Amino acid sequence: METKSTISVKNLTFTALFIALSLVGSYIKIFGTVAFDSLPGFLAALILGPAYGAAIGLLGHLFTALSSGFPLSLPLHLVIAVSMAITMYVYGIIYRVLKKKFPETPSLVITGIVGILFNAPVSLGFSMAALGYIAGWNVATGLLALLPALIIASTANVLLSLILYKSLSKVWSKMITSKQEV
Numbered sequence: 001m002e003t004k005s006t007i008s009v010k011n012l013t014f015t016a017l018f019i020a021l022s023l024v025g026s027y028i029k030i031f032g033t034v035a036f037d038s039l040p041g042f043l044a045a046l047i048l049g050p051a052y053g054a055a056i057g058l059l060g061h062l063f064t065a066l067s068s069g070f071p072l073s074l075p076l077h078l079v080i081a082v083s084m085a086i087t088m089y090v091y092g093i094i095y096r097v098l099k100k101k102f103p104e105t106p107s108l109v110i111t112g113i114v115g116i117l118f119n120a121p122v123s124l125g126f127s128m129a130a131l132g133y134i135a136g137w138n139v140a141t142g143l144l145a146l147l148p149a150l151i152i153a154s155t156a157n158v159l160l161s162l163i164l165y166k167s168l169s170k171v172w173s174k175m176i177t178s179k180q181e182v
Contacts, residue, residue, distance in 0.1 A: 015052055018044040022060035026067050030156065031149035033068040037061060038154075041088045042115060042161035050092030057081075057088035072131075079130040080123065087118040091158075108166065112158045119154035120147065 018040040025036035037060035045053025061084040065077040072080070094114045098107035124147055132140035 011048055011052065014048055015044070015056065018048075018052070018056045019059055022056055023063045026060060026063035030153045033064060033071055034146075034149050034153040035064045036153075036157060036160075037064040038084060038088075038119065039157045039160050041084065042091055042158055043164055045088045045092030046095055046111075046161065046165045050089040050096070053088035053092045054085040058085040060084065072127075073134075075134060076127060076131055080127055083123040083126040084119070087115065087123060090118055091115040104166075108162050112162050115158040115161075116151065116154045119158065120150040124150060 021040040022037050025039055028036040030036065038057055041053050041057030041060050043053075044056045058081045061081040062077065065072075065080070070077050091111060091114065095107060095111040098110055101107075102110075124143060128140040128143050131143060
């Protein structure tokens with residue numbers, strides 16, 4: 001008996017590609033342990049959808065944390081990975097909602113701003129709350145020193161995802177929506 005698959009072979013292939021790119025990006029450090037691991041997650045959220053972007057964003061952070069030796073501890077990096085997943089999911093949802101109501105460019109600009117805000121200050125807030133619970137608020141406030149680097153890195157990751165999405169939009173639409181030949 002044949003069953004309908006909810007994940008196409010094409011989407012699975014693209015997901016694997018974006019995960020691989022996220023692994024490569026985890027080795028391209030911007031500041032210390034802050035890297036280009038989230039760029040593929042942001043791009044996948046636009047192309048494949050929020051859930052795909054969330055999974056890739058989560059794995060991307062774990063790749064960077066692993067390659068850096070988990071400098072903030074495994075529990076805190078797990079919190080950050082979950083906040084990355086939430087960031088990618090929100091990024092993808094915001095774009096899907098906005099593109100139905102507004103032209104593409106303003107939709108992408110607003111989506112980009114939301115992505116930067118979620119990826120830097122909001123994620124940092126989650127991390128501070130987790131660290132405050134684990135080690136105390138005095139220790140957690142030390143994470144605020146990362147905010148400028150996170151804003152710069154988030155902006156770079158988001159802007160590159162928007163540029164790649166916009167410049168290759170015809171390619172993405174053909175590759176994602178074309179029928180598979182067997």
